[in-house]
Amino acid sequence: MAEQDYDYDLFVIGAGSGGVRASRIAASHGARVAVAEEYRIGGTCVIRGCVPKKLLVYGSHFAEELQDAAHYGWTVEGMRFDWGTLRDAVLRDVDRLNANYTQTLENNGVERFLERATIAGPNAVRLVSGREISARHILVAVGAWPVLPGFDGVEHCITSNEVFHLPTLPRRIVIQGAGYIAMEFAGIFNALGCEVTVVNRSDQILRGYDESLRDRLLQITMARGIVYRFNCPIARVEKKDNGCLAVSIGKHDPIEADAVLIATGRRPKTDGLGLENAGIELGEKGEIPVNEFSQTVCPSIHAVGDVTDRVQLTPVAIREGHAVADGLFGAHRQAVDYSCIPTAVFSQPPLAGVGLTEGQARERHGNIKVYTSDFRPMKNVFAGRIERGLYKLVTHAETGKVLGVHMIGPDSPEILQAAAIAVRAGLTKADFDATVALHPSMAEELVLMR
Structure with a gap:
């Protein structure tokens, strides 16, 4: 097929941070660009990740600020917290950001397909509606998805996807995992007055971070009332007649909880994506293997962001998407430098x-x-x-x-x-x-x- 016969110069599957940046930059270079997104424009960070989570962190900080206010001469009477007010305000801001990202694509002339797309071949994608579209280049930027363990009763648990939509604030919550997602939500719910228990299969929190900082955070959060159960992941969750959950862990007595949050990591969202139609084999963790320029073994297909399992950070996905667009349609091809990447955990x-x-x-x-x-x-x-x-x-x-x-x-x-x-x-x-x-x-x- 000749180049001029393609429907688009670039077709992007996934409208998260990396996909939107690649779409915008490619369009600025004069490319004909389309993007398909099966849920909402903005991706994990904007819709169900770092942005709404940071807003919850901000909201939970007021508990400490109001307690300290008296030392600064303020009298605060009738202090109370309403989860529904904070939750709905956060979700409204997500709507605002979704609209902004959509407007960005529209302003840059990027066509949007609000449906699932899969790869039909090296230069073809298939929409769930049945339409097949050809593209000179395809970029996969579908991100990652929470991993759920296989214990009995896991269907009663929630992940970081659902936690922003809780109908009420749980009085007692069990969080499985001790990575940054688990520790951030542990801090949020603890500050909001919930009884928080963190259970983990190992005896460490925040593996990979400096040991002195991890130890200090553990000491502080324990003093704030967070309970830890190490070396004992959840074995079973049973829903009682009164609606509460009985969480069985190791040799300990079951823990009663109103909610159980699973935060044990995320996996590249590659299931059913059709990569085999372009000769692309997945890695051990389900990731799409790419070279230093985010190119797969199929020269016409690239992948950026969490779906590649390199560095799962929004700014990294943005840089990767930008680099791909510049390399394909701009004046230069440049690899992303992964050294000296700053990271943060918005724990408390x-x-x-x-x-x-x-x-x-x-x-x-x-x-x-x-x-x-x-x-x-x-x-x-x-x-x-x-x-x-x-x-x-x-x-x-x-x-x-x-x-x-x-x-x-x-x-x-x-x-x-x-x-x-x-x-x-x-x-x-x-x-x-x-x-x-x-x-x-x-x-x-x-x-x-x-």
Whole structure:
């Protein structure tokens, strides 16, 4: 088939962060672009992920702020919380963002098909309505989906997809998993006054993050009332006649709960996508294997975002989608650099990090030097809270180059973004020391470590 015979230059399956960015950039280069989305424009991050979850975090923070208000001279009477008000406000904002993303595609001349699409061949997609469309290039950006374990009664549980639609605030909630999704929702529900129990198959939380920060978060959240049950995943969930759930874990007595949230990871959403029609075999985790330019073994088909199981972060998917569009229709082809990606967990308190953890640095470089600042944020001191922040600089012992920055405490994600630039630029501990502190602030601890 000649190039001019294709219906589109680029057909994108999935209108999440990566797919929308690729569509917009490709269209700006003059390509004829269409995108298919079976649910809503915006994808996981906007519809059922980081954006609505961060809004819940904001909402839950008021519990602490209102408690501390008296120390600042405020009298707050009749304080109460209404879950329905917060939930509905969050969902309205999701509607707003869905409309904005849709408008972005429309403004850039991208045609939208609001139905499921699968791959029919190297240059063809098939819509669920039966129509087959040809495309010079196809981009798969369908993201990932929550993983559900196979225990009895799992049908009574919810995932991070459904948690935003809870009809009422659960008085007691059990959360299985100890990754960032589990820890963020544990903090939200704990702050809103729920009894929270976190159960996990291992004895660690937030595997992959710096050990000192993980330990500090565990201590603080336990002091706040979150109960942990390690080395005992859920074996069974039984729904009682009164509507409550009996959660059986290991050798412990069953836990009674009003809701059970499964947050044990996400899997690339590749089932039934038709990739075999283009000769593409999936990886061990169901991911689409791609090269450094997000190209599959089928030259006309690319994949970006969580469906590739590289780095499951929205900004990464956006960069990948942008790079694919530039490479196919722009002036240059460039691979995405995955080094020095800053990450954050919006737990309570939040933690953030960039670069190598202390353990990773020792393994890779051997001779390192670690600087820390263990302090009580001024706000906590004034409010009588004993929780302490912890900042850590991991440096090369000989060159002084900062290999990693890790922190836990109020506003850590906001502070880390600027620190990530320094790590990316290869600055040294001496560069940090030579920078005048911004006082009084928590961020000044980054340049005062000796």
